[in-house]
Amino acid sequence: METTTLPDTMGMSPVESLSNHFLIAMPALADPNFHHTATFLCEHNDDGALGLVINRPTELQLGDILEHMDIEAVNSEITRQAVYMGGPVQSDRGFVLHEPLGSWEATLKVTDDIGITSSRDILEAIALGEGPNKAFITLGYAGWGAGQLEQELAANAWLNGPASTRIVFETPCEQRWEAAAALIGIDLNLISGDTGHA
Numbered sequence: 184m185e186t187t188t189l190p191d192t193m194g195m196s197p198v199e200s201l202s203n204h205f206l207i208a209m210p211a212l213a214d215p216n217f218h219h220t221a222t223f224l225c226e227h228n229d230d231g232a233l234g235l236v237i238n239r240p241t242e243l244q245l246g247d248i249l250e251h252m253d254i255e256a257v258n259s260e261i262t263r264q265a266v267y268m269g270g271p272v273q274s275d276r277g278f279v280l281h282e283p284l285g286s287w288e289a290t291l292k293v294t295d296d297i298g299i300t301s302s303r304d305i306l307e308a309i310a311l312g313e314g315p316n317k318a319f320i321t322l323g324y325a326g327w328g329a330g331q332l333e334q335e336l337a338a339n340a341w342l343n344g345p346a347s348t349r350i351v352f353e354t355p356c357e358q359r360w361e362a363a364a365a366l367i368g369i370d371l372n373l374i375s376g377d378t379g380h381a
Contacts, residue, residue, distance in 0.1 A: 200227050200228060202224055202226055202228075203297070204344060204345055204346050205221050206342075207342040207343065207344070207363045208221070208360070209340055209374065219238075220237075220239060221236070221350070221359045221363040222234040222237065222325050225299045225324075230329055231329050232326070233325070234326075235270065235319070236321070237350070238356050238357070240268075241267060243266040245263070246259075246262025248277060255310065257310065267319065268321065269321025269324045270323045277322055278321045278323075279309075279315075280298075280319040281305065281315035281317060282298075282315060282317045282348055285305075287300045288300075289301050290302075297348060319352060342367065344363070344364075344366055345366065346363075347366055350366070
């Protein structure tokens with residue numbers, strides 16, 4: 184996939200979009216919202232960034248959300264799907280990262296195949312067994328204002344590299360942080376928390 188280069192209004196070098204990338208928390212990152220997390224970046228431009236943490240399961244299952252929304256599922260396998268804490272912003276609102284993109288009421292297109300949807304229609308389709316082939320459900324998202332993520336990257340708070348939906352949809356939750364780093368050849372166990380370098 185080609186990297187989109189966006190103009191930078193501050194007269195510095197252009198901002199390189201990290202959409203469809205993983206943000207991997209450095210071991211020393213102490214923020215409780217992001218300690219030892221991997222985040223799938225759905226959007227990144229001059230206005231900021233939006234992503235979903237992919238390795239913070241909640242105690243909720245999809246059935247709890249469907250029940251709250253008065254949506255009936257066709258079977259218990261659907262209701263047992265895990266719900267994740269996608270980030271500290273709008274943590275009472277649901278988001279679905281999914282593949283394929285499909286056609287839903289409120290979808291942010293990440294790639295030609297992947298989208299993030301926040302409208303009720305996708306949950307209704309999932310409940311009927313007619314949703315996207317792959318779906319990752321969160322409450323809340325992670326957000327950064329203009330320039331904030333770039334500052335955090337410069338301060339060595341994060342590693343980043345191209346995302347893999349295999350890690351999002353297939354890798355066991357407790358392995359996703361290290362698996363995301365392994366994609367870019369980094370063993371997080373070998374990184375010193377003091378220096379921020381391997």
